[in-house]
Amino acid sequence: MTSLDSALHATGRTATGETDPDRRAGIYRNAARIFHRKGYHATSINDIAAAVGLTKAGLYYYIKGKQDLLFAIMSFAMDQLDAQVIEPARREQDPQARLETIVSRHARLITQDSSALTILVNELEGLLPDDRADIIGRQRDYVEFIADTLAALRDEGKVLGLDPTIGAFSLVGMVLWISRWYRADGRLDADEVVAEVTRMAVSAVLTHNEGSPTGKENRE
Amino acid sequence: MTSLDSALHATGRTATGETDPDRRAGIYRNAARIFHRKGYHATSINDIAAAVGLTKAGLYYYIKGKQDLLFAIMSFAMDQLDAQVIEPARREQDPQARLETIVSRHARLITQDSSALTILVNELEGLLPDDRADIIGRQRDYVEFIADTLAALRDEGKVLGLDPTIGAFSLVGMVLWISRWYRADGRLDADEVVAEVTRMAVSAVLTHNEGSPTGKENRE
DNA sequence: GCCAGTCTACCGACCGCCCGGTAGGTTGGC
DNA sequence: GCCAACCTACCGGGCGGTCGGTAGACTGGC
Numbered sequence: 001m002t003s004l005d006s007a008l009h010a011t012g013r014t015a016t017g018e019t020d021p022d023r024r025a026g027i028y029r030n031a032a033r034i035f036h037r038k039g040y041h042a043t044s045i046n047d048i049a050a051a052v053g054l055t056k057a058g059l060y061y062y063i064k065g066k067q068d069l070l071f072a073i074m075s076f077a078m079d080q081l082d083a084q085v086i087e088p089a090r091r092e093q094d095p096q097a098r099l100e101t102i103v104s105r106h107a108r109l110i111t112q113d114s115s116a117l118t119i120l121v122n123e124l125e126g127l128l129p130d131d132r133a134d135i136i137g138r139q140r141d142y143v144e145f146i147a148d149t150l151a152a153l154r155d156e157g158k159v160l161g162l163d164p165t166i167g168a169f170s171l172v173g174m175v176l177w178i179s180r181w182y183r184a185d186g187r188l189d190a191d192e193v194v195a196e197v198t199r200m201a202v203s204a205v206l207t208h209n210e211g212s213p214t215g216k217e218n219r220e
Numbered sequence: 221m222t223s224l225d226s227a228l229h230a231t232g233r234t235a236t237g238e239t240d241p242d243r244r245a246g247i248y249r250n251a252a253r254i255f256h257r258k259g260y261h262a263t264s265i266n267d268i269a270a271a272v273g274l275t276k277a278g279l280y281y282y283i284k285g286k287q288d289l290l291f292a293i294m295s296f297a298m299d300q301l302d303a304q305v306i307e308p309a310r311r312e313q314d315p316q317a318r319l320e321t322i323v324s325r326h327a328r329l330i331t332q333d334s335s336a337l338t339i340l341v342n343e344l345e346g347l348l349p350d351d352r353a354d355i356i357g358r359q360r361d362y363v364e365f366i367a368d369t370l371a372a373l374r375d376e377g378k379v380l381g382l383d384p385t386i387g388a389f390s391l392v393g394m395v396l397w398i399s400r401w402y403r404a405d406g407r408l409d410a411d412e413v414v415a416e417v418t419r420m421a422v423s424a425v426l427t428h429n430e431g432s433p434t435g436k437e438n439r440e
Numbered sequence: 441g442c443c444a445g446t447c448t449a450c451c452g453a454c455c456g457c458c459c460g461g462t463a464g465g466t467t468g469g470c
Numbered sequence: 471g472c473c474a475a476c477c478t479a480c481c482g483g484g485c486g487g488t489c490g491g492t493a494g495a496c497t498g499g500c
Contacts, residue, residue: 041261166416169401177393196386204424
């Protein structure tokens with residue numbers, strides 16, 4: 001049950017009592033889609049209301065405000081990243097396997113639905129300071145998690161002389177950029193893109209004058 | 221076109237000679253800075269006017285409108301990319317040297333001043349359709365140039381099984397992302413970042429069971 | 441040496457529009 | 471009858487952009 005509605009607990013409830021969770025999920029999903037396409041500031045509350053078949057006032061029955069909507073979407077995306085990328089990766093003991101898990105799972109998420117994940121990185125400026133601090137903190141944790149993984153690879157001798165921070169940022173940039181060029185109806189299919197990007201990411205950081213002795217080398 | 225900006229190149233000459241080119245350059249520079257920091261839509265004409273010590277009406281003596289301002293900045297960034305990255309790379313005959321030139325020069329530009337180059341990729345939806353088509357076309361040419369370079373490397377046998385398009389996009393993403401995390405006053409200095417990112421980019425695409433036979437290996 | 445005319449470089453005031461958000465209903469299913 | 475689920479109507483404000491004006495520097499004619 002992956003719905004944007006799960007992010008609702010972050011902003012609390014609206015007016016009174018129980019509201020239809022499906023309806024609310026649809027609102028968040030549509031808002032994410034439109035924010036993604038036009039950008040947060042260029043999107044009006046009316047745009048979102050129209051997309052879900054409501055008037056502006058009707059929409060406000062479900063949401064607290066535009067900025068809360070944005071924060072809820074970004075929190076949801078961050079939750080997605082935690083659950084689908086970070087946690088699975090954390091369960092991998094081997095650093096290289098962990099790195100591959102991070103990149104391939106993150107890339108996979110983006111090919112599936114990039115809206116919320118892209119908003120997460122592009123619309124930080126639209127948040128209130130406290131909310132922004134929250135999201136930026138979680139993003140920083142993610143990058144540090146990757147940097148730690150690269151540091152572990154370095155300690156294993158599989159990486160030579162690479163600054164883990166630069167490495168982590170670079171890999172993140174590579175993966176996030178997918179949302180800019182990947183189209184589900186394009187020439188390349190998602191599996192291929194995920195595999196290729198993962199391969200590039202691993203190649204980019206590994207020391208490359210030996211074969212990989214990991215036993216985790218089942219590609220190519 | 222008229223506003224395609226003799227103003228931004230302004231170290232001296234103006235095509236028409238009607239207005240002070242220094243003043244105009246300052247306006248574009250400030251606008252780029254603020255667009256970069258707050259985003260195009262979140263920036264008001266008043267913000268820019270205030271930053272250059274003018275009223276809104278005074279500012280309109282120099283500019284045609286907000287969207288023209290954006291287009292001029294993005295055209296300038298694209299010109300910069302052409303002159304500082306693409307042209308120098310085109311003069312390199314060896315594909316690997318060419319790739320290294322592209323990545324390192326692009327990365328270098330971003331560490332020097334990322335405003336215009338970042339706006340170039342983040343604010344496309346703020347443009348009028350014709351302007352957007354213009355910029356997107358030039359950006360596509362850039363990516364194709366990189367893809368062609370990767371294809372040439374593949375023909376040399378230095379790259380195995382990599383899709384040139386995915387490779388090109390991934391490298392671009394890696395480089396562009398620098399503007400998000402690099403700070404001139406941070407722990408890492410520009411030389412280090414440029415060198416490291418270039419090294420990662422090359423590693424990411426090269427087949428990695430041999431040393432580089434290019435004779436172009438003058439790092440580390 | 442002076443003044444009329446001209447031009448650049450601005451400003452205060454204003455316009456119409458649309459924005460996020462709200463007050464106060466109305467409706468329909470239980 | 472109640473309450474979730476909407477609506478119409480409206481508000482203050484900020485937006486991009488325009489208009490009419492003007493201070494002051496710079497000409498050229500006499």
